[in-house]
Structure formats: structure tokens, C-alpha cells
Amino acid sequence: MIARAHMQQYGTTEEDMAWVSVKNHRHGAKNDKAQFRREVTVEEVMSSSVVAEPLRLLHCSPVSDGAAAVLLCPLDHAKKYTDRPVKIVGSGLATDSLALAHRQDPAFLDAVQKSAERAYEMARLGPQDIQLAEVHDCFSIAEVCCIEALGFVEKGKGGPAAREGLTAVGGRIPVNTSGGLKSKGHPVGATGIAQAIEIFHQLRGEGGECQVENARIGLAQNMGGSGASSVVHIFQGV
Amino acid sequence: MPSPRYWREIPSRYRLEAGRCKGCGVVVFPARHICPSCRGEDVEKVRLSRKGKVITSTVIHVPPGEFLMEAPYAIALVQTPEGARLMTQVVDCDPSSVLPGMEVNLEFRLIRKEGQGGILCYGHKAVPTP
Numbered sequence: 184m185i186a187r188a189h190m191q192q193y194g195t196t197e198e199d200m201a202w203v204s205v206k207n208h209r210h211g212a213k214n215d216k217a218q219f220r221r222e223v224t225v226e227e228v229m230s231s232s233v234v235a236e237p238l239r240l241l242h243c244s245p246v247s248d249g250a251a252a253v254l255l256c257p258l259d260h261a262k263k264y265t266d267r268p269v270k271i272v273g274s275g276l277a278t279d280s281l282a283l284a285h286r287q288d289p290a291f292l293d294a295v296q297k298s299a300e301r302a303y304e305m306a307r308l309g310p311q312d313i314q315l316a317e318v319h320d321c322f323s324i325a326e327v328c329c330i331e332a333l334g335f336v337e338k339g340k341g342g343p344a345a346r347e348g349l350t351a352v353g354g355r356i357p358v359n360t361s362g363g364l365k366s367k368g369h370p371v372g373a374t375g376i377a378q379a380i381e382i383f384h385q386l387r388g389e390g391g392e393c394q395v396e397n398a399r400i401g402l403a404q405n406m407g408g409s410g411a412s413s414v415v416h417i418f419q420g421v
Numbered sequence: 422m423p424s425p426r427y428w429r430e431i432p433s434r435y436r437l438e439a440g441r442c443k444g445c446g447v448v449v450f451p452a453r454h455i456c457p458s459c460r461g462e463d464v465e466k467v468r469l470s471r472k473g474k475v476i477t478s479t480v481i482h483v484p485p486g487e488f489l490m491e492a493p494y495a496i497a498l499v500q501t502p503e504g505a506r507l508m509t510q511v512v513d514c515d516p517s518s519v520l521p522g523m524e525v526n527l528e529f530r531l532i533r534k535e536g537q538g539g540i541l542c543y544g545h546k547a548v549p550t551p
Contacts, residue, residue: 184478233493
């Protein structure tokens with residue numbers, strides 16, 4: 184319903200959304216920890232079986248088994264564990280109504296925007312400072328809505344971002360270099376930490392084939408309940 | 422959903438009972454004790470018009486178990502003239518015809534049967550305005 188509202192309001196197309204999956208699978212194909220390490224084509228996405236219109240199977244992330252862990256400690260202790268720690272410089276949480284009927288605009292994720300604003304404020308940074316991001320692409324439309332709410336593109340302009348290469352490695356703001364929930368997999372409770380781990384690797388220059396050049400500042404956004412709650416963290420290399 | 426919970430929802434499910442905030446006028450469905458818009462506590466009961474307009478919609482092709490026999494079926498976010506929004510099934514039409522802007526009537530219908538015991542749960546479904 185969010186997808187159809189976005190299509191209705193901004194002219195986003197099914198093909199725009201398909202490109203989110205194509206892009207994330209391209210990234211995920213190069214991630215040796217991804218669940219689906221293969222590329223998909225726009226044609227494959229557009230001809231996969233329909234789940235809930237306009238979303239097809241290949242617009243949807245899987246439900247996976249998996250685990251993820253990070254070691255958190257005060258920065259002055261971090262050198263005991265690693266020579267190259269990564270710093271959390273911003274953190275924000277926000278909630279919205281779970282019911283779509285009670286949200287201001289079914290095509291916009293308010294909680295994502297509010298959580299991002301809080302994290303940006305704490306970090307004294309803005310969306311233009313972010314060099315890469317892991318966002319909660321539980322469905323292709325979710326990535327479209329998230330990049331708008333995080334301020335990477337204007338409201339309503341998230342549709343063509345993946346198709347135009349803006350959010351691919353090499354683009355202005357690479358999103359989901361791990362493959363995202365779509366290709367890397369979605370072990371629900373472990374997903375948020377797994378996102379932080381991808382940013383950690385990227386900021387240490389360990390992003391492998393999907394390394395973002397000179398990555399210094401990255402963002403991870405995780406949500407639940409189709410945007411009923413959202414958490415944003417901003418990370419910086421030390 | 423267990424029956425007791427369903428029964429507690431009878432005012433909204435059977436009568437489309439919503440709450441209108443006397444402070445700011447916002448209509449919320451189902452009714453709440455506190456207005457989510459202005460946090461006012463003076464909320465009066467109103468019954469929604471049994472009609473509305475589709476704001477957004479979907480057609481479910483992979484349904485939860487209880488609705489397997491009904492797939493594919495349309496679900497829509499419907500806004501009534503009072504400004505309240507509710508999520509409802511849209512029936513008696515081709516599901517693919519249910520799109521934003523469609524005018525619908527809200528009709529009292531059987532929603533589901535609970536278990537093997539024959540407990541019937543009623544509520545409202547939307548049908549396209551003739």
C-alpha cells in the first residue's frame with residue numbers, strides 16, 4: 184500500500200522499484216556472507232510471482248537465520264581491542280503509528296526522518312556528509328522511502344535513484360553495499376547489527392569489491408513495523 | 422485473533438464508532454480516550470458514514486492461512502467523509518479495479534470464522550459505489 188501510494192503521488196514505477204533489487208543483488212553477489220550471492224535482472228524481478236500488488240517476490244527480502252555481534256566500549260578502551268576502531272558519532276530513535284491508517288502520509292516514513300534528524304543533530308552532520316548507508320530494504324519500496332526520509336534525495340525523488348545509479352557503488356551515495364536485506368538476507372533480530380558491521384568494514388577499508396572510496400562517514404538505519412519505529416546510527420572512522 | 426479481543430472491538434467493527442476530539446475536531450477510528458493530534462481528553466463518540474474513498478490499495482496474492490480461499494483479494498486504506506481512515510477489504514468487484522480514488526460504500530459483512538467452533542466474526546467491508 185505504501186508502494187502504491189508512492190506510485191500514485193510521485194509517479195514511481197514498478198521498474199524503479201525493481202532496480203533497487205537489481206542493485207542490491209549486484210552488491211550482495213560480491214559479499215561472501217550474503218544469503219543470495221547472485222545477481223538478478225530487471226526482467227527476472229518484473230516477472231517474479233506477485234505477493235501483494237505492486238510488490239513481487241523479488242521485491243521482498245527473505246526471512247533468514249543469522250547472527251551478528253559487535254564489541255562496544257568507550258573509545259579510550261578501544262585501542263586495547265583494535266588499532267582501527269570505528270566511532271559512533273550520532274544515534275537517533277523515533278516512532279510513528281503502526282497502523283498505516285493513522286499516519287500523516289502513507290507514502291512517507293516520518294519515523295525514519297525524525298530518527299535521522301536526531302542522529303544528524305548529535306553528530307553535527309547532515310545528509311550531504313554521509314558517504315555510504317545501510318538502510319532497511321525489507322521491500323524495495325522501503326529503500327525508496329528510506330533514502331527520501333534520510334535526506335539523500337528530495338521527498339518523492341527516491342524512485343529513480345537505483346535505476347540512475349545514484350545509490351550503487353560508485354554513485355553519489357552508495358546504499359546497501361552489503362547487498363541489503365534483499366540479497367544479504369534478513370535475520371530479523373540480527374539485521375541492525377549486521378548493518379553496523381558493514382559500515383564498520385567500509386570505514387576500515389575492508390569493504391572488498393564493494394568498497395566505497397575514502398569512506399570516512401557512514402550511516403545505518405534499521406526499522407520495524409513498516410516504519411513504526413526507526414533507529415539511525417552515524418559512524419566515523421578514527 | 423481470540424474471540425474476547427474481537428468482542429471488545431464490536432463498537433468499531435459493528436457500528437463504525439469513531440472518536441471526535443472536541444478540542445481540535447480530529448476524527449480517529451477506532452475511538453481513543455486521548456486525541457493523538459492535540460492530546461485533548463474530551464473525545465465524543467461519532468459514527469462514521471458508511472462510505473469513503475480509496476487512498477491506497479493492494480491486492481493480496483499470498484495471504485495468511487485464514488484467507489487462503491479468498492486470494493487474490495483487494496485491501497484498501499479508505500477515508501470516510503469525516504476524515505477517519507480505516508483498512509478494509511474491498512469486495513464484489515474485480516480486485517485489480519481497486520485503485521486510489523475509487524468511491525466505496527462500507528457494508529456489514531462476515532469477516533471470518535474462528536476455528537472449528539463456528540464462531541463468526543462480523544465487521545465492515547467496502548464495495549464499489551454503484
